[in-house]
Amino acid sequence: MGKKLKVGKTRKDKFYHLAKETGYRSRSSFKLIQLNRKFQFLQKARALVDLCAAPGGWLQVASKFMPVSSLIIGVDLVPIKPIPNVVTLQEDITTEKCRQALRKELQTWKVDVVLNDGAPNVGANWQHDAFSQAHLTLMALKLACEFLNKGGSFVTKVFRSKDYQPLLWIFQQFFKKVQATKPQASRNESAEIFVICQGFVAPDKIDSKFFDPKHAFKEVEVQAKTVRELIPDKKPKAEGYSDGDLTLFHTFTLTAFLKADNAVDFLGKASEITFDNPDLESHSATTEEIKECCRDIKVLGRKELRLLLNWRSKLRRYLAKKLKDEAKQLDQEISLSSDEEESDSEEKPDKKKKMAEEEDGGDEEDDEEAEMEKKLAELKAEEVAELKRKKKKLLKERRKQRERVELKMDLPGVSIANTDDASLFSLMTVKKQKALTDISKGDMQAADALVDGEDDLHFSDEGDDDDEADKMSLASDLDDDDLADVEQRQKELEKKAPKKKSEMCSCSCDLTILFSNSTSMNIVDVWTLLNNFSVRLKATGLPHFVFNWLFLCSSGKKARILDAEGLALGCQIATSKKKARDLVDSSFHRFANSDEPWEVPEWFLDDERKHRKKPVPVTKEMVEEYKQKWREIDARPIKRVAEAKARKKRRMLKKMEQAKKKAEAVVNTVDISEREKMAQLKSIYKKAGVGKEKRDVTYVVTKKGAGKKVRRPPGVKGVFKVVDGRMKKDMRGMQRKEQHTKGNKTTKTRDKRQK
Numbered sequence: 001m002g003k004k005l006k007v008g009k010t011r012k013d014k015f016y017h018l019a020k021e022t023g024y025r026s027r028s029s030f031k032l033i034q035l036n037r038k039f040q041f042l043q044k045a046r047a048l049v050d051l052c053a054a055p056g057g058w059l060q061v062a063s064k065f066m067p068v069s070s071l072i073i074g075v076d077l078v079p080i081k082p083i084p085n086v087v088t089l090q091e092d093i094t095t096e097k098c099r100q101a102l103r104k105e106l107q108t109w110k111v112d113v114v115l116n117d118g119a120p121n122v123g124a125n126w127q128h129d130a131f132s133q134a135h136l137t138l139m140a141l142k143l144a145c146e147f148l149n150k151g152g153s154f155v156t157k158v159f160r161s162k163d164y165q166p167l168l169w170i171f172q173q174f175f176k177k178v179q180a181t182k183p184q185a186s187r188n189e190s191a192e193i194f195v196i197c198q199g200f201v202a203p204d205k206i207d208s209k210f211f212d213p214k215h216a217f218k219e220v221e222v223q224a225k226t227v228r229e230l231i232p233d234k235k236p237k238a239e240g241y242s243d244g245d246l247t248l249f250h251t252f253t254l255t256a257f258l259k260a261d262n263a264v265d266f267l268g269k270a271s272e273i274t275f276d277n278p279d280l281e282s283h284s285a286t287t288e289e290i291k292e293c294c295r296d297i298k299v300l301g302r303k304e305l306r307l308l309l310n311w312r313s314k315l316r317r318y319l320a321k322k323l324k325d326e327a328k329q330l331d332q333e334i335s336l337s338s339d340e341e342e343s344d345s346e347e348k349p350d351k352k353k354k355m356a357e358e359e360d361g362g363d364e365e366d367d368e369e370a371e372m373e374k375k376l377a378e379l380k381a382e383e384v385a386e387l388k389r390k391k392k393k394l395l396k397e398r399r400k401q402r403e404r405v406e407l408k409m410d411l412p413g414v415s416i417a418n419t420d421d422a423s424l425f426s427l428m429t430v431k432k433q434k435a436l437t438d439i440s441k442g443d444m445q446a447a448d449a450l451v452d453g454e455d456d457l458h459f460s461d462e463g464d465d466d467d468e469a470d471k472m473s474l475a476s477d478l479d480d481d482d483l484a485d486v487e488q489r490q491k492e493l494e495k496k497a498p499k500k501k502s503e504m505c506s507c508s509c510d511l512t513i514l515f516s517n518s519t520s521m522n523i524v525d526v527w528t529l530l531n532n533f534s535v536r537l538k539a540t541g542l543p544h545f546v547f548n549w550l551f552l553c554s555s556g557k558k559a560r561i562l563d564a565e566g567l568a569l570g571c572q573i574a575t576s577k578k579k580a581r582d583l584v585d586s587s588f589h590r591f592a593n594s595d596e597p598w599e600v601p602e603w604f605l606d607d608e609r610k611h612r613k614k615p616v617p618v619t620k621e622m623v624e625e626y627k628q629k630w631r632e633i634d635a636r637p638i639k640r641v642a643e644a645k646a647r648k649k650r651r652m653l654k655k656m657e658q659a660k661k662k663a664e665a666v667v668n669t670v671d672i673s674e675r676e677k678m679a680q681l682k683s684i685y686k687k688a689g690v691g692k693e694k695r696d697v698t699y700v701v702t703k704k705g706a707g708k709k710v711r712r713p714p715g716v717k718g719v720f721k722v723v724d725g726r727m728k729k730d731m732r733g734m735q736r737k738e739q740h741t742k743g744n745k746t747t748k749t750r751d752k753r754q755k
């Protein structure tokens with residue numbers, strides 16, 4: 001019969017195979033690789049001692065990551081197969097002999113790192129094993145304290161048992177920084193954990209009691225009090241077994257959960273809650289989700305654990321109420337059955353007891369409420385944190401945008417990167433966009449709907465979610481200063497005309513959509529729209545507010561929506577308030593709101609289209625100036641091109657540098673002639689790509705044929721070369737012919753072979 005092996009140990013996981021493939025002697029090598037990747041203690045170390053090192057996987061990793069010619073010593077009870085540049089000792093690390101052997105090996109040296117992956121021979125009793133492991137760790141620490149340099153590191157394996165906390169405390173007495181972690185390569189089912197102690201303080205004198213297990217290991221009981229403690233932000237650490245308990249799966253009844261003094265701690269220990277009370281199982285609070293959660297508590301997150309706690313509170317309240325009702329009913333029965341008064345007197349103590357319990361239930365309710373409040377406060381704090389995160393994200397985005405503008409990757413107010421303009425996808429926006437298109441076509445009914453309508457296009461004072469989203473998109477289109485400015489003005493206007501608030505919202509948002517989304521609109525469209533709107537705007541008394549927008553948009557902050565003409569116009573408005581006012585005033589004219597009420601001939605309409613609009617007060621020169629500016633901006637190389645050019649330049653310089661060195665070597669060579677030197681120098685510089693500069697050659701096609709002497713044709717300057725127009729064609733013809741004959745030959749030989 002074969003020996004029955006433990007499943008966890010025999011299971012060959014990816015690290016096992018990886019170790020086999022990469023030539024590491026043990027899968028634990030990857031634990032050290034991962035620990036070192038996180039804490040970087042091997043790279044700087046010049047000397048290292050690996051305690052309990054067989055078969056030598058950690059030693060291999062150490063010799064790979066430590067600087068060449070570092071001193072590496074490995075100790076183990078069993079012999080370690082030799083590893084290049086590693087000294088191995090066969091000793092028991094708990095003995096004095098081992099200490100002396102190490103002293104002999106190290107002489108006066110001290111080491112920078114002490115590793116300990118020691119695992120005593122485990123067997124019959126987990127509790128005993130855990131203790132021997134902790135003892136082994138303590139002995140490893142003792143050696144570390146003797147041989148470590150000041151500031152050195154001690155990396156050790158520890159099993160999560162009751163001795164874990166005392167061990168951590170002891171480590172903290174000797175090292176500045178003590179961190180526990182479980183590398184990925186460590187199996188989840190293993191209770192091992194790795195503690196990285198950094199910054200050895202090297203005390204002058206060490207009390208021997210630190211290394212005496214009797215003194216060192218005292219019980220430290222830690223109870224979880226909050227859900228956050230139960231599920232920390234970081235990856236949970238592996239838990240060891242508690243005394244006398246050799247299973248990891250713990251099942252409790254619902255009654256036990258309801259009776260538990262500390263519900264959170266209870267959840268920390270329980271793996272499953274079973275239903276032992278049908279009444280509670282069918283309670284409305286016991287939803288399918290709750291039942292699912294009860295099946296495997298270990299996999300639950302904070303949210304689900306809170307759900308269970310709330311459920312518990314509900315059930316407890318329900319039970320308390322039920323008891324109360326029962327007591328009341330009992331009371332009524334007592335008062336009704338006067339005949340049984342005497343017998344009642346015997347039962348009364350029982351009822352009183354129940355009443356007292358009921359009162360206790362009331363106290364419990366208070367506790368529950370306090371607990372609930374505490375939880376609510378926790379939730380609130382989480383919400384606040386979430387909000388803070390969002391704000392931080394928003395600020396980060398704005399900072400990035402500013403940086404992009406500084407790097408000339410974006411224009412002010414225009415983000416190439418930020419294309420997630422929420423307002424583009426808002427249903428409200430789409431509706432308004434349609435209405436605006438209609439208005440721009442002259443449909444003033446749509447304008448009526450926009451401004452006066454109580455329908456879904458209307459922006460109410462309270463503002464629903466969509467309103468908020470649109471306002472947000474409006475805000476996110478401006479930078480901080482603009483936003484503050486606009487908000488300030490909005491407040492002032494609200495004070496001045498409180499009744500017009502809803503109208504103001506309506507107008508301002510319409511224009512926002514116009515300016516933020518109408519990328520294709522030019523100033524004439526804007527102008528027409530404003531003309532169409534002008535009467536309404538006048539009615540709301542908000543032309544200045546509207547023109548704040550126009551100003552912001554046209555003075556470069558919204559450059560993307562305006563063409564050169566628009567920019568020129570915006571510039572005019574920006575320079576003078578009067579000009580802006582005049583511009584608005586001039587939009588109120590008799591053609592502003594005409595609806596073509598009568599039939600007119602086509603020629604008249606054409607004429608009207610051409611001439612009825614007041615010309616925009618912008619000169620051609622101004623438009624040209626802004627066009628030129630756009631051209632300059634367009635001509636700027638994009639960042640990637642600039643980077644590629646810089647890379648090319650760097651490569652060239654490097655090549656030149658190398659060529660220069662080679663050329664110097666050639667020049668300094670004595671045993672070759674000057675001519676040879678010249679030839680070599682030429683070839684070096686040619687290879688480096690610094691040959692003769694390419695001359696501009698003009699090709700002259702003649703019928704006489706290439707290479708023949710031809711007079712300089714009139715109008716040709718500089719170097720010219722005579723070529724035959726037919727040559728290319730002839731060459732190609734010849735090549736074709738050659739291929740053809742080759743093909744024939746191969747088919748003939750194939751035929752011959754077949755024959």
Ligand SMILES: C[S@@+](CC[C@H](N)C(=O)[O-])C[C@H]1O[C@@H](n2cnc3c(N)ncnc32)[C@H](O)[C@@H]1O
Nearest residue numbers: 026052054055056057058076077092093117119
């Ligand atoms: C998990 S293995 C170490 C694996 C090693 N880190 C590697 O990467 O190859 C644990 C080792 O601790 C050793 N060990 C246990 N008790 C010891 C002691 N008292 N002194 C020295 N070595 C010990 C065992 O012999 C065993 O080789």
